[in-house]
Amino acid sequence: MNALQRDLKKLVPLVESLGAAKADSDPHRQKFHVQPPVGWLNDPNGLCKIGDTYHVFYQYGPFDVNGGVKHWGHVISRDLLHWERLPVMLYPDEPFDCHGVYSGSALVEDGTMYLYYTGNVKHPGNFDYIKQGRGHNVCLAVSRDGVQIDSKQCLMYNKDYPAGLTCHVRDPKVFAYEDRYYMVLGARTADDRGEVLVFESTDKLHWAHSNTLTTPAPFGYMWECPDLFELDGQWFLAVSPQGINCQNVYGCGYFPVYGDWRGKCTLGEFHDADFGFDYYAPQSFADGSRRVQIGWMGMPDADYGNKPTVEYGWQHCLTVPRVLTHDGRGHILQNPVPELAAARGAAVAVPDGAEQAVSTCFNLTAAPQGDFSLRFDGGLTLAYQEADRTCRLTFTDTAMAAGRTSRTAVLDAPCRRLRVVGDASSLEIFLNDGAAVFSTRYYPAGSTVTLRTAALDAVVYPLHL
Numbered sequence: 439m440n441a442l443q444r445d446l447k448k449l450v451p452l453v454e455s456l457g458a459a460k461a462d463s464d465p466h467r468q469k470f471h472v473q474p475p476v477g478w479l480n481d482p483n484g485l486c487k488i489g490d491t492y493h494v495f496y497q498y499g500p501f502d503v504n505g506g507v508k509h510w511g512h513v514i515s516r517d518l519l520h521w522e523r524l525p526v527m528l529y530p531d532e533p534f535d536c537h538g539v540y541s542g543s544a545l546v547e548d549g550t551m552y553l554y555y556t557g558n559v560k561h562p563g564n565f566d567y568i569k570q571g572r573g574h575n576v577c578l579a580v581s582r583d584g585v586q587i588d589s590k591q592c593l594m595y596n597k598d599y600p601a602g603l604t605c606h607v608r609d610p611k612v613f614a615y616e617d618r619y620y621m622v623l624g625a626r627t628a629d630d631r632g633e634v635l636v637f638e639s640t641d642k643l644h645w646a647h648s649n650t651l652t653t654p655a656p657f658g659y660m661w662e663c664p665d666l667f668e669l670d671g672q673w674f675l676a677v678s679p680q681g682i683n684c685q686n687v688y689g690c691g692y693f694p695v696y697g698d699w700r701g702k703c704t705l706g707e708f709h710d711a712d713f714g715f716d717y718y719a720p721q722s723f724a725d726g727s728r729r730v731q732i733g734w735m736g737m738p739d740a741d742y743g744n745k746p747t748v749e750y751g752w753q754h755c756l757t758v759p760r761v762l763t764h765d766g767r768g769h770i771l772q773n774p775v776p777e778l779a780a781a782r783g784a785a786v787a788v789p790d791g792a793e794q795a796v797s798t799c800f801n802l803t804a805a806p807q808g809d810f811s812l813r814f815d816g817g818l819t820l821a822y823q824e825a826d827r828t829c830r831l832t833f834t835d836t837a838m839a840a841g842r843t844s845r846t847a848v849l850d851a852p853c854r855r856l857r858v859v860g861d862a863s864s865l866e867i868f869l870n871d872g873a874a875v876f877s878t879r880y881y882p883a884g885s886t887v888t889l890r891t892a893a894l895d896a897v898v899y900p901l902h903l
């Protein structure tokens with residue numbers, strides 16, 4: 439352990455203990471979503487399961503509610519609903535990661551955790567920190583007990599990446615496939631195009647660039663947080679592209695991959711992963727035979743925010759874990775993990791035209807038959823129009839919105855299934871069995887929210903968490 443790590447190991451728990459009572463007194467504190475004890479959270483990192491324990495890490499800024507230098511926060515769970523906080527796993531305490539332990543992933547082998555991440559380094563000088571002045575290093579931390587790091591090292595510096603790139607090369611996602619290990623890295627080229635670099639290795643330590651995945655025409659200037667996985671025989675490349683035309687500041691979605699991504703292949707049509715205000719940088723992992731994905735319920739550089747929680751010294755949370763499946767036509771379906779059903783209380787019917795106050799922690803299901811609307815406390819409306827299969831989420835109450843306005847999704851098929859998962863300050867809306875999703879933070883005035891339906895018979899279950 440170096441001297442900086444020794445001090446950070448004392449300082450982080452100290453700022454957490456100073457801020458915890460205030461953060462925990464916030465009525466908008468989430469009940470079953472991963473959130474930081476204090477300070478800032480962004481991307482989920484290092485998702486994995488060892489034995490019967492799920493590990494979730496996240497980009498964590500304990501010293502600054504608006505960001506600050508990134509650490510890896512750590513929580514564990516047995517059911518993906520109840521989370522126990524463990525000490526910070528990775529600190530920015532080495533010359534190769536001193537300006538932030540950025541995003542990355544976990545590979546688990548024989549119970550040992552191999553955490554691959556980006557060490558962010560900003561060299562002093564008059565640099566733009568895009569084309570010059572920044573180190574984005576691939577680093578590896580190894581942990582045998584899943585709680586403490588045994589070793590940390592830098593595996594690749596910018597000089598080890600292919601030519602023609604900026605300094606922005608980050609977010610390693612590592613996985614084993616057939617007889618090798620693979621790593622995908624998000625990159626911004628020198629001519630400002632987003633792409634994904636594929637590296638391979640036989641020993642987890644030495645990596646060789648073996649392929650590059652991109653679109654024939656430029657699609658944004660940077661692809662953050664790549665993920666590459668197979669669902670029912672179809673491979674998908676998930677990325678968070680910056681610089682594309684979309685409803686939010688940055689995009690977030692996936693391409694079906696046709697051909698072998700280790701060699702010649704093409705990326706199919708890009709699909710948005712989410713249509714809400716707050717969804718970015720998701721990561722998935724194989725949980726037995728199912729694939730579970732968690733996203734950040736936030737959006738970088740958005741012109742709206744989370745003032746109500748910032749006032750209590752914390753900001754942002756992750757999404758509910760979702761199971762991914764393939765619809766057989768190049769689309770991914772996302773649905774909350776079935777574990778959530780265990781928290782359901784007795785069903786409450788909310789018939790067409792009714793008004794019903796429910797706990798903000800709820801699960802709503804309905805089977806729409808045509809146009810419908812669903813209002814939350816009179817300040818937020820979800821409205822569907824069958825004629826053009828358009829679903830719109832619109833805030834009309836400024837306190838509830840904290841700057842959010844309206845978002846739209848055009849569905850591929852008429853809306854026949856609706857599911858909403860609510861927590862104290864978030865809504866995740868799943869349409870047509872997860873073919874389209876809206877994830878958003880919202881700030882209802884109390885611990886109950888009044889639902890009002892029009893042309894919709896809904897069933898609501900309070901969630902006991």
Ligand code: FRU
Pocket residue numbers: 480481497508540541556608609662663718719738
């Ligand atoms: C995405 C991202 C990643 C980076 C991390 C830093 O939100 O910008 O590309 O590794 O956040 O916190």
